[in-house]
Amino acid sequence: MTALLPDAEWRHRPGMAGLLDAIGARDGLARFVGGAVRDTLLGLPVQDLDIATVLDPHDVIRRLGAAGIKVVPTGIDHGTVTAVINGSPVEITTLRRDVSTDGRRATIAYTDDWREDAARRDFTINALYADPMTGAITDYFGGIADLEARCVRFIGSAQARIAEDHLRIMRYFRFLARYGDDDPDDEAYAACRDAANSLMALSRERIADELMKLLAVAAPAPAMGLMVAGDILRAVLPEIDMAGVARLDQLVRREAQAGLAGSAVRRLCALAPQDAAVADAIAARLKLSNRARKRIAIALAPAPAGATMEEAAYRLGLEGATDRCLLDPACDTAPLLAFQGWQRPALSIGGGALIARGLAPGPDVARALRLVEDQWIAEGFPPPERVAALADQTVSKFQRARQ
Structure with missing residues (x-):
């Protein structure tokens, strides 16, 4: 039929x-x-x-x-x-x-x-x-x-299909993650392993495109684990190891717990070694956009000890704070979904207001403004009346130090 x-x-x-x-x-x-x-x-x-x-x-x-x-x-x-x-x-x-x-x-x-x-x-x-x-x-x-x-199978000879287009190695694992059951066809897996070095002949943009598509599927960790176990990425991404796959798997589960959509860039952060410089080198090799590289740098930079989610969002942006929390197993994911509507507050005064209070123009103005902002953040972003009081206190402190 x-x-x-x-x-x-x-x-x-x-x-x-x-x-x-x-x-x-x-x-x-x-x-x-x-x-x-x-x-x-x-x-x-x-x-x-x-x-x-x-x-x-x-x-x-x-x-x-x-x-x-x-x-x-x-x-x-x-x-x-x-x-x-x-x-x-x-x-x-x-x-x-x-x-x-x-x-x-x-x-x-x-x-x-x-x-x-x-x-x-x-x-x-x-x-x-x-x-x-x-x-x-x-x-x-x-x-x-x-x-x-749920079987992903090459047409005819897997070896021949890969020889025609080496990118099919990456595509195979993406399709396995999306449409398969994470149990590869024996012939296909062997052919991908045997031809893994041929990925070096491809442009890094094509590899990046397939990698990011794979990381965007619902559950990419098992397929990534097969690639790492088979040394399939070693020629082009030698930094990726099973520890990275474990972090990726944990991140995917934390995204689901938080009720947030998966992010390929965030998942690359988990997959890469937890060193901002190394991760940036990977991103540069893959020729990712400047925006993606900046996001990776923020996500993997050392976090200030004891920072609240609000403080992290204010200083890093909501995306950066969300990435850091999801990547940190110690961070509670429960509030993240509700927090996605958070709007960054604005400090109600500037340097001119400090000068108007008697602070002499110069480098002290920027330093004093930072102190006011730091205290305002530490107090949970209180209203303008409190900011005015903080400004008065800070200007007085600087004036006394100058006497």
Whole structure:
């Protein structure tokens, strides 16, 4: 019996019917493919929508243009264009076969053979096609059975698939964490271990992209543990060890206890050695953004002893204080969820107010203002009347010291 794609909201997006008509879906020229089919079968929300077609990409552009649909030639050299319907992108890719590969990029040729296109994909669960009109699913390699068994399996030879694109090593563990049961296919795991050094040939940006996607899944620690145990990351991230995996696992549980969403950057902080300089070196190697590197530096810097959550949030920002608390096993996570609405208070006076009280302009003004602010924080951010009293006391103290 032919499997059918369940109905889903994304299949009724505004403009979808017109797009499918334009590229000949009623005539069998186009099918949904990959993640949209896979995730719909699992009852998961669909983010990215991909369509495969026998049409040449230039023909796709012509047809969409004639239908008044915006189209962008995002990857036309590889057969991919992006249609935009109601503000949402839909990637449309011509059926392809690999002519040659070097582990980083492939030379492709177009084909009209659906099975040939499926055979060049990575995992069986990603090689599922669905007829947009009937919902009938075409499954050449047992992807539906693998979905039901929570098995992530390469199409054909795992070794050959990895040789075509070394990044598939990282993708395998990401998919294992999201769709598998953390019990790797023996052939796949052996192939990933054998080819681990080939990750060195990839750009650090591609490695970082896959690593951060893996860290963002609900439970990344088991898959990360398999990678560390198999020395799969040693060539590119030698600092990551099983102690880091244990910290990651603990952090994931603490995020859940606090009722907060997981953060890939925060989880990288747990996975890395607990030294801000070493963690920053890892982030720099992965070419993470300056914002991510600053967040890592704040999260792993030595914390002031005895600081309250309010003080930490004031000095570090709410994100930094939250990261530090979640990464510290001694910190109580219970108040964190309610604390996410906290607004940073503003000190009600500035240096001018101290000068108006008689403090001579100069370096003493900044020092005195810091003392007022420190006391204000220590007292739990009291109202302006108390701040005024603190300012009077501090100015008097400095004036006496000058006499």
